[in-house]
Amino acid sequence: MPALVPPYPPTAFVPLLSQDILAQESPVDVSAKLGGVRACPARLEVAIRKLERTFDRPFSLVCADTGELVRTSPAILHYDVYNHLSVLKEVAQRGTPEIIEEESPLALLAIPLDSLECGQDYVAVALFVTALVSCETEIAQAAKVFDMDASRALAAVRQIEVWPVRLLTQVAEISLENLTQDLAVSKMRNQRDEAIAHADDTYVELDLLHRITGQLHVAQNEATLWQDALRWLSDSIPAQCLAVVARQAENPGEYELQLGDSVDVLTYGECPIDLNSLIEFTHRLNPKISKRTMVLSRAETSLPTWYYPTVRELICVPLNQADRQQGWLLALNHRGSEQAELKEFGSVESQLLASAGTILSVHSSNLRRFSDQEQLFSSAVHALTSAIDAKDRYTSGHSDRVARVSVCLAEHLGLSKEEIETIYLGGLLHDIGKIGIDDQVLNKPGELTAEEFEHIKQHPQFGYDILKGVRQLDNILPLVLHHHESWDGMGYPHHLRGNEIPLLARIVAVADAYDAMGSDRPYRKGMPVEKLDAILRNGAGQQWDKNVVEAFFAVREEIREISATDPNNVLTGGLAPVSKS
Template structure:
């Protein structure tokens, strides 16, 4: 059974609203009939008596049974129900009883909901006689109608009146609780969506994620939480690049947004700026079409990197603390992400400077091999590409190759620069450089992932290499790739004691050493990429572009953090 949210009316508040004799244009609207029918069902179920609804300001009458339309309540009777302020019995003549009470309809109008009964034998009251006569009823019809009313003793009617009152009071409580439940459900749904957005945002805070990707993700989700005409994010991506993303219709372009933010330079930006009702203000005149807005910064001064703005909330609603809190959280998260990227870039610069310094130190000790490490890095990365390794692995290979000979810093300069054949003892000293390099770099947390290539690039596929005599796939793939690149550059490059080897001779050595000295798969990769590798070495210049410094920040971030 349908229920209607009703409230007992305050007689002092509603009395002045009753416009007697003034008929409403909408007196018989379908909505009115629907509400009245629902009330009648509830009243009939509660009392078991013929029931009616009377809306005085509409002059609207509806009955659940065949109660005549002339039975409408007079203003005096309505007053008695109103001032009773609850369920009550109103006597009409010596035997006719009206049971009822006022209710406030969802439209805000006051209605009287009631039932009619008699107590013992009854004659028609004088006002009924007049009303029935005006309606064309005969005396017999009126007598028959009065006799058809249920005869109920007064004590029973009193108890029925009290029960009906409690029933509708309970119904009102249930409706109120249902409304509160619906509001709570809406709040929970909104909170869930808000938490979901913030969670999805924090899940995307890896340094490899572009700030623009995060900004667009926020805008795509914001409309379901803040149904505004338009939402926008303006961000300073780096020193010379910014981005302006808009979702929906924004009554501000990029220049106007800058003007708007400049108007509030003195605002305390630890709190979002909320402005409502701008239609008849100076600010609204300066920015036509702007009805209300929220403006929050991305990041805190002095590291502020942009703005989030939401304009013109739908349905003429006003922005409040809920929307301000959500946008403030998003601004903080985006600001933190941008600041983390800036800090990482500074950290990246330090790491690159450190690696460059190590390589330059090695070049200073052994000038005859200057550029060897970077050529090996370029060749090894090309071999990794041929082996279909992912980008992350390629950059690991590149970095490890750059530092693969760093252990030579710990080898006597006279041995490194000796133009003649090395003695067995001197060769054993040279063989220590992988372990020396490993011990130097293993103290650096950010370079742990490149250590296998540094330590094992002189291992042989047949197990006769050094320092650990690893065999086959026991040797890390990174090291097997660097071993081929290192051998290629060493054999091709000129040394004080010999000229570089012809390419045909080098490739013959590779073929004979495949499966013995070197991994056959890596040797196959070399022959597949031999023209590219030859061009890399031909075009290389020690004074050329610092390729290490040009590694993408997304890749570097994945590698060093």
């Protein structure tokens, strides 16, 4: 589970070809309107399938240059793309995803695919639902704008996932970036495959590239990636020192490569010059190495005009990504150059370093993009927990405390890292269903009536229904649905008994009960510690799993520390659980 990529939340693409047109006119008539339907180019077909897997919905593809409908799929919502061809051409020229028409609760999204280098301007188009709709009047105006039947549109939008417009465009931009990066990686893989047929002097290059690509998954961040990469490269490039230097970004103190906090250079081996001089060195060479690899030998470095006499041999590879210079990858001084027979870097080493630099630069950018996606998902989850707190002012911080207490219990019970990450996320969102509970009932200052309590008891099912369409949250659905089940079968909503209740739900049930009983509510003050402990002990084996209750008392002091901690100081980035280990 991403903390939280991956990649990012699912989206919906809906093809725009009007099925009403197909019903009324022959294929020839439709083709005449749209310029003709023809086969989708192979590269676009691959890209579309990737998008369909990512967004879990079909969508259409239009050639903005010719007006041709290149690809379409059956859709729930039907819309004629013909009237937007001029706008689609403008979108293709600008090169960024855009909402080209919007009337709540519907929005028409266009994603240009010219970056896939298919020779013409292609645009993927889709119609999205941006707000919940409960009656026909709420969609009547949108249906009119998009030339639909309102009753049919109402039936259709109820089957389609709702996406806020801002999140929709953000995910579209990230998706387009990933497609472009996929194309770059695909090109490099093709180049690697072609190199297999070359002479023996390419063997070392291919061997290293294979080992690097096979180990890229090990790196958790950019700094680790580059540290490991320098070590990997040292096995194949006979240099006394390998280094990566980050280019200064526009903002002071920031760099195009994230090599560490305020770090702009990493080295492996014995560097012949100090780090400040190395940075100055690359900046001095920059006009000559911004676009191409530079190789220097003794013939150049022995000249009187050479600034750095301790640098005898050099390979310097520019690290560029999408026409943006990120830094430089360097090999300094051949390891055999101090022997009787002088050694110098040749084409094999320079090509090896250049190829490795290209792959590493792409993966470095992907790590940063994944981090951005992770942060977006994290922000969305925190926004949901904030929505819960805003809904029930008496339980502000409850979700966060339940999540951290659950992690503490899970660690003591020996759960895996993946299970701990799941229970932390599930703890944050376990009460998301309260969004569907009436405010007057949720914040009632007195005891609830039987009818009101039955209404409150619906929140686990509401929470399950809210989250079930988000693929990245599948693992927490049992926890959200069953955290109010009771060991003796008297809980809700499904009256599960004993081990029928998922373990993670049993753990959250104890954490939830502990925090609920100890917190002030509209109709009572929080219970004293002694009374709370007694209730948990008496309920072990009846309301709660006995083993979980025993774990609670085993880590009681740690849990008290969590209860005393300001939750606003805990979540400071990704959705990583606060762990004692």
